[in-house]
Amino acid sequence: MEKIVIIDYGAGNTRSVQFALERLGVEAVLTNNHTQIEAADKVIFPGVGQAQTAMLNLQSTGLDQLIPTLKQPVLGVCLGMQLLCDFSEEANTDCLGIFPLQVKRFPKIMRVPHIGWNQIITLESPIFNEIPDKEYMYYVHSYFVELSEYTIATTNYGLSFSAAIQKDNFYGCQFHPEKSGSMGERILANFLKIN
């Protein structure tokens, strides 16, 4: 059986991800242990909260050094995805730098945070197998990752931003698959099938 690890660094919503995997019949270990994370077949890097606080937590356990070196499929969710980027405007935080991308704040013309169900379009990844274009996913965030060559799904909220990104073995989604009903669970299941 595959070993699935959820990186535990004191961020919120880790339990929600664990419960979602349980509903898929998958047992995932919540840990910050480097050896255990390195040995996992799949790694999920969740997070809600504030970028700077999260980076400080990662640094205090050396996870900021470990995560960029991982070779197995890694899925960053929400803040987890943002932390995989270079830099976040949230408290001007230097992040992990796996994606050469900037995390920006939504302009004031829109209600911020962007909360609720919004559509994902232009889906270009096996993690979206059997997910229809324009499917609704649940979002809650104030900062976004700009569009780039790494974008594998797009959402529009005043402007178009990356709903999901991918580079090599690193995946990120801005929405919460663990809270996006059965379609969200399917995305998690698809991620677990990646070789």
Added chain:
Amino acid sequence: MLAKRIIPCLDIKDGRTVKGIQFENLRDAGDPVELGRLYSEKGADELVFLDISATHEKRKTLVALVERIAQKINIPFTVGGGISSVDDVRALLKAGADKVSINSAAVKNPQLIQDIATQFGSQCVVLAVDATCIDNEWIVHLVGGRVPTELNLFEWAKQAESLGAGEILFTSMDGDGTKKGFANEALAQLSKTVNIPIIASGGAGNIQHFKDVFTKGNADAALAASVFHFGEIDIRNLKKELTNSNIIVR
């Protein structure tokens, strides 16, 4: 496009849903998990669980319930009722709640909003406000709308936003339970006053009321209890009607 949200609210007392909720094909309508799952299947976008247990002792059972809800339900949910400290919030979020709603405790100590937002992020802080219109002024009330304060709804909402609230859940006490429609004028003004999402509550009676709250009231989400619990409005049907009126729903 971001969809307008429909949110059923479930009152919880001593770990059970209250009122004679009537549903067919439901083994135990008193079980918040069963009922929440049914609403989720019917197309609810989020759920709110409001704990109205009388004593602090009985509220402790809430954390165990929240964990059970988080295990079984795959849409977001908010937990409210008697939350008064950062520790309360931590326990609920750790158990799997996505957001908490705070009401009286924030009026008594506005700093609480900032403390929660700093610790856990604005996205999990829903400020619940109960207000009544008295002499043309919307006044914030406490204790389920029974005790008036000195606070003006719009000023309080503005302050809460600046302290870090992520959403405002505004209940019109005038409308609550009347089924005469939402307080659309106040909602429209509120949506101009703050830049965070607004959940409208109090007064839902029919489908037209939901259309109005999104068009005239400019609300981002609409919350209701009895019209859903007693089967007067079916959420799927409601969403079909909203779509027909060019209101974007999931």
